[in-house]
Amino acid sequence: MPNGAQSVISGLVEAGVQVCFANPGTSELHLVTALDDAPRMRPVLCLFEGVATGAADGYGRMTGRPASTLLHLGPGLAGGLPNLHNARRAGTPVVNVVGDHALRHKRLDAPLESDITALARTVSAWTRRAYDAADLADDVADAVAAAAGPPGAVATLVVPADVAWADVEKHAGARRRAAVPHGFVSxxxxxxxxxxxxxxxxxxxxxxxxxxxxxxxxxxxxxxxxxxxxxxxxxxxxxxxxxxxxxxxxxxxxxxxxxxxxxxxxxxxxxxxxxxxxxxxxxxxxxxxxxxxxxxxxxxxxxxxxxxxxxxxxxxxVGGGTAAAVAREPGRPRVPGGDLTAETAAAVVGALLPQGAVVVDESNTSGLWLPDATAGAPPHDWLTLTGGALGQGLPLAVGAAVARPERPVVALVADGAAMYTLPALWTQAREGLDVTTVVFSNRAYAILGLEQAMMGASVGAAGRELFDLGRPELDFVALARGMGVPAGRATTVEGFASLLERGLAEPGPFLVECVVPPIA
Amino acid sequence: MPNGAQSVISGLVEAGVQVCFANPGTSELHLVTALDDAPRMRPVLCLFEGVATGAADGYGRMTGRPASTLLHLGPGLAGGLPNLHNARRAGTPVVNVVGDHALRHKRLDAPLESDITALARTVSAWTRRAYDAADLADDVADAVAAAAGPPGAVATLVVPADVAWADVEKHAGARRRAAVPHGFVSxxxxxxxxxxxxxxxxxxxxxxxxxxxxxxxxxxxxxxxxxxxxxxxxxxxxxxxxxxxxxxxxxxxxxxxxxxxxxxxxxxxxxxxxxxxxxxxxxxxxxxxxxxxxxxxxxxxxxxxxxxxxxxxxxxxVGGGTAAAVAREPGRPRVPGGDLTAETAAAVVGALLPQGAVVVDESNTSGLWLPDATAGAPPHDWLTLTGGALGQGLPLAVGAAVARPERPVVALVADGAAMYTLPALWTQAREGLDVTTVVFSNRAYAILGLEQAMMGASVGAAGRELFDLGRPELDFVALARGMGVPAGRATTVEGFASLLERGLAEPGPFLVECVVPPIA
The missing domain is CATH 3.40.50.1220 (TPP-binding domain)
Known part of the structure; x- marks a missing residue:
């Protein structure tokens, strides 16, 4: 007799969900066990919840279909919220499966008890707590339908441990549903x-x-x-x-x-x-x-x-059904001379960006010149920081690479932003994902230096310390290697071009620390 | 004329708050600016919100007084929630200052807009959104009083940007308050x-x-x-x-x-x-x-x-006011022979733990023998994972070391747990904190391997992959160095003892990767 957890996983598979970005804990162990019966579901281990949710966002953006996450109670969901915020703003379909205490355990206010649904509702268009294993197949179908849209949305299903471990005698909700109706047009x-x-x-x-x-x-x-x-x-x-x-x-x-x-x-x-x-x-x-x-x-x-x-x-x-649309002319910058700066680095990226690249852009101030420099590069996708919650870039690249293994993924990430979700690099190494990451290392929260003038705030010496990432200097080559990702540091234009070429040529992940001054 | 932001910072200082663990953004720039007028407030930059909140927890546990955090809108608070969950369970006084959009901006549903107070309420005993700069001094006094307890609690004040930048013509709430009444006794x-x-x-x-x-x-x-x-x-x-x-x-x-x-x-x-x-x-x-x-x-x-x-x-x-209390006899294990395991590593810690140490324990399964091995060590404090939300150890050590610079801080952290909040190491290096971190590297979520039996879940091969941190192996020496923290790896008892001695002897942070097998 199947149990509730098996209903969840098989329901996800039946609804077309093929990947589960997981950071599970004790209350999710039956869900973990159920993965063994579901060879069509690919579990991808993430060592921080923000990696799992950002990866699900990247996967959903590239496929239009939801991946699921697997998260551990309220604190696990909380860790994943910043990137779910970005997914919400992106209109990405994502299905969160969040384990919870057994229902009879909740009244005890055990240490991990918290208000999971309150957290979930801040990012989810659809939130439900399951109460009966017999309903789980239907709960999952509803969750996937809610996530699929249009538009895509975050859907969160909270699965108490005893609902997951209970036997399912009969699927109470096994009503056959029609295919999800396609969005209408006014x-x-x-x-x-x-x-x-x-x-x-x-x-x-x-x-x-x-x-x-x-x-x-x-x-x-x-x-x-x-x-x-x-x-x-x-x-x-x-x-x-x-x-x-x-x-x-x-x-x-x-x-x-x-x-x-x-x-x-x-x-x-x-x-x-x-x-x-x-x-x-x-x-x-x-x-x-x-x-x-x-x-x-x-x-x-x-x-x-x-x-x-x-x-x-x-x-x-409007009679445009057969009109030839305007098309961008091909054209790339050359690898420029001069010092390595955000501007010359952008030209290098424009010169080398491969056909079919999926570009994840969390480069912030160092990315100012990137859109122009890549406008005439071979066709590619450009994924941006939709919700403004930092730490999106490295995880988004994980999800994009899982979704599109045949395409090169290029993550262009500011050093400050990279620090929020570094363990994404480990998952890139573990899964052998073809991601080339460029960390623009300007050793500052440079955006705040720019924003202070717009904000009319004259930040003094004490405050400016809070924009400084240079004491001590972060060594992204060491950080990447610590996660199992080969890496190199560039301090010249030629060096950057050479390392970027290497990263793009080699299969699997590679990281380039591109040392640039903050933009003026 | 002071502005609202200056009211917030000076109000915190007047209420006895001396440290601000900050990960600010654009909407907090006036608060950042106000730090320049407050030499008695020490700003400590954290490169991830979970570091800021965990540090505030460690500081509050060691002083009984709240530190403040400074966080960026809903996503910033969300990133800090797991360690605020731990702080809530610890009864630690913490005052969160969370910047928000200007009030007139909120209706626009800009990309960073989200339900901050819903997030705050999941961890806070006291939550308030400020609406008028004239009230901010009073808002801050209320927040600190709510955090102080008894018992200590998390208090969250949401400060919209325009309330922060507005001039304060007159403190509407400048009522003098009596000293916070001490908790009564029944x-x-x-x-x-x-x-x-x-x-x-x-x-x-x-x-x-x-x-x-x-x-x-x-x-x-x-x-x-x-x-x-x-x-x-x-x-x-x-x-x-x-x-x-x-x-x-x-x-x-x-x-x-x-x-x-x-x-x-x-x-x-x-x-x-x-x-x-x-x-x-x-x-x-x-x-x-x-x-x-x-x-x-x-x-x-x-x-x-x-x-x-x-x-x-x-x-x-009960007539015990003058009774001699039972006291633990002094006694340490010797540095043992044999292989480096969780058990022999615990004996090494017991043999070397210095007088007055503040021990932060997030060692999980590898820590099984630590309490016994250290029971007769010189007097020390032992701080534990109160709420079960992983990623507490490294940040808690930051806060404990800021609170007690004269004491050695020893963080004993499992490898899986360390991955949630690694950037804490950078703040340790930046602030020159005397923290010796031991990462027990068993390359597994070993707790899940133990829990599966108790849970009655027979996790198979696919599921067990989700417990495996060994493919690829994390290199914590490289990770620490990447953050500016010197480090070494121990694979023998002698090597561990030698590195731990070195870490304890040297001022500033040091990390020891202690490679141990998972406990059976």
Whole structure:
């Protein structure tokens, strides 16, 4: 007779979940045991919960399907929350399976007891605690459906240990469910969008979610080609497909003034998978407005709608269904001369980025020149820090590489950001993932140095100590080797190019510490 | 004119908070700036929030006073939650200062927006969001009072950026407050406890919180001396003072059967700062009962009461006020022969543990022999994993060393546990903290291998992969050096003794990787 844990794992497999990023504990042991009966589920051990959740985010962004996590009670979920926050902002499908104490144990307020569902609800569109093993198959099916979307979302199922270990005599919830209905499209929204785009007034499409890659992006480019609308996307897209031959999409600037400048003169802004653009932070005395006065904003899709389908129908409606979309010309920078800086390092990345790369970008200030330098590189995906919670880059690369083993993964990560989730490197080594990590080592929280002026805060000597990562200097080559990942340090342009080439050429993980000054 | 941020920092200083463990971001820049005006506040930079919160826990355990943290919005608080969970279970005073978006920015649902207070409430006895800079001085005073207890607790103040940057024209809340009233003592509870302890029936005192060190512990020992009551303490005490010349206190066993055995025959269990003992986990078909049938449990103190004062009054009531308490004889093991194992490593620690050491114990299975091996060592404090959330050890050592720079800190940490909060080592190096860390490298989540039998889960080959930390092997010497901490690896008893001696002799941090097999 199967038990509840087996129902969970087999239910995940039946719903198409193929990977479990796990950091389990005692209360999850029956779930761990059930993995042995599920050869179609790949367990991937992570040595910190933030690695597991960030990996699930990366996997979901690259496949459109949820991976599961396996986490240990409230503290385990808590450790994974920052990267679940990023996944939530990315609209990534993720299914968390969080073990809990046996139900009869909860009243005892044992040391690990805490309010798991309160934690889960801060990041999850769907949260449920299981109470009966007979319902678990159905609980899991609901969780996967909630995660799948559209749009994708975080779903969290809390499984008490006694519900997991109980025998399942009969699946109470074994109702056959129809295939999850595909997101609908609002005809009215389509017609209105088509009308304003054909009006001749300045218009722009703002892409996000599923509109920044694949068929959605191609349809958006056709719409732009047929109507003259500009193609913009969110400042931090979950997955932007770009490079030579692909439609060029402008990312909205991070600074409010930059984003407002990009939208100046736009009379009609059509959101396709994106939210109304807002500043990342508020600053004293500064405008918090990005969308210009007199600009009408309308949403092509909305909750529950499939923005990819909507864009294809919009392309047909504006006569762009067969239009040749604008395509980015191929073009790479050369490996430059001069000192190794964020700017010259970006040129090196642009010169060497391989065809089909999955780029994970948590380079923050050191990444300022990367988008331009790689715009005409061979086609690739660009994954960004959607939610602003640091520590995303290394784990996201784990998930992307598990999802797409045939593609090179390039993680471009700031030194400060890398410190939050270092054990991701160990999982890269363990799983033999083809990830080349570049750590931009400027030995500072340089973003804070830049932000203080915008914030009107004149940080003095004591405060500036809190931006300093240089005392002592972190040695990322040693840190990588400690995790089983070969690594090298570059202090010259040639050295960086040589190490990056090596990392890209070798299978398995490699890390390059790229020593650069903070940008001025 | 001061601003809100200056009110926060000066308010903390005025309330006696001397250290701020910080991992700030843009929304905290005015708070960072205010540190420059507060030379009596020591900012300590941590490169991960879990380090900041664990350090605050260690500091609070060693001083009885709260340190503050400085964290970045919801994701920053989330990263710190596992160690705040441990602090909550330890009854440690901690004041979290969490920056948030400007109030007028919150409605925009910007990328970093999330439900901070929901997160805070899962670990905090006191949570408040500030809305007006004029009230901040009072908000901070309330936060510190709530944290101070008794018992100590986590208090979280959420400070929106615009409340921090606003000018404070007049302190609206500048009411002078009386000194925080000391916890009261229930006369009735004292009388009842004294009566049962003098009844001649088998009785035990179960110590926790402030009763396991200092005057509380000494009074408890006098009570035991005068009445014959046994002295027990919680399985995972926040800070147990022990060693030669100190009262020997038995820790309740981790396994339910062990703890139940220790309490067998006890007719009266008097709780002093402890909760009713319960099993850590529930197991299928096993009793969840630790306290024997027929044993009456009564609480000497309770919410808001000062257990140290209560114990001193109880000692006087039972005529033990002047009794000589039982004291542990001095005695150390010798450095043993044989292979390096968890057992022989414990003997080495026992042989070398210096006078006045602060021992942070997150050694888990490899620590099985440590309590016995160190029982007769020179007096020291023993800090344990109160909440079961892994990743406590390295950060706790940071806080303990900041709190007690004159004492050697010895962190005994399992390899799996060390991986959650490695950047604590960098802060140790940066601050020149005298911490000697021993990582017991058994290359396994060995606790799960032991728990599976108790759990009745027969984990197979696929599941057992999730207990394996040996592929690839972690190199903690490289990891430590990468963080700026000198380190060495021991594979023999002599080598371990030599490296531990070196670490204890040298000022500043040192790490010993102690390679041991998993316990059978």
């Amino acid at each position: 005809e009215r929204a389509l017609e209105e969008a088509a009308a304003v785009l054909r009006s001749g007034e300045p218009a722009a499409l703002l892409l996000g979610g599923a509109a920044t890659h694949g068929a959605g992006l191609r349809a958006a480019a056709q719409v732009a080609g047929a109507t003259g609308a500009r193609l913009l996307c969110e400042t931090f897209p979950a997955r932007l497909e770009r490079g030579a031959g692909l439609p060029p999409v402008e990312r909205l600037g991070y600074r409010t003034a930059d984003a407002a400048g990009q939208l100046a003169g736009v009379r009609h802004l059509v959101l396709a998978g994106a939210s109304v653009p807002v500043p990342f932070f508020a600053y004293p005395g500064q405008s918090g407005v990005v969308v210009p006065d007199g600009c009408e904003v309308r949403d092509l899709g909305g909750a529950g709608q499939d923005v990819g389908v909507a864009l294809r129908e919009l392309a047909a409606a | 006369e009735r509870a004292l009388e009842e406890a004294a009566a049962v302890l003098r009844s001649g029936e088998p009785a035990a005192l179960l110590l926790g919180g402030a009763a396991t060190h200092g005057a509380g512990l000494r009074a408890a020992a006098q009570v035991a001396g005068a009445t014959g009551a046994r002295l027990l303490c919680e399985t995972f005490p926040a800070r147990l003072e022990r060693g030669a010349g100190l009262p020997p206190v038995e820790r309740l066993g981790y396994r339910t059967a062990d703890a139940a055995g220790q309490l067998a025959g006890v007719r009266h269990l008097v709780l002093a700062g402890a909760s009713v003992p319960v099993p850590f986990f529930a197991y299928p078909g096993q009793s969840g009962v630790v306290v024997p049938d027929g044993c009456e449990v009564r609480d000497l103190g309770g919410a808001g009461q000062d257990v140290g004062v209560a114990l001193r009054e109880l000692a006087a009531a």
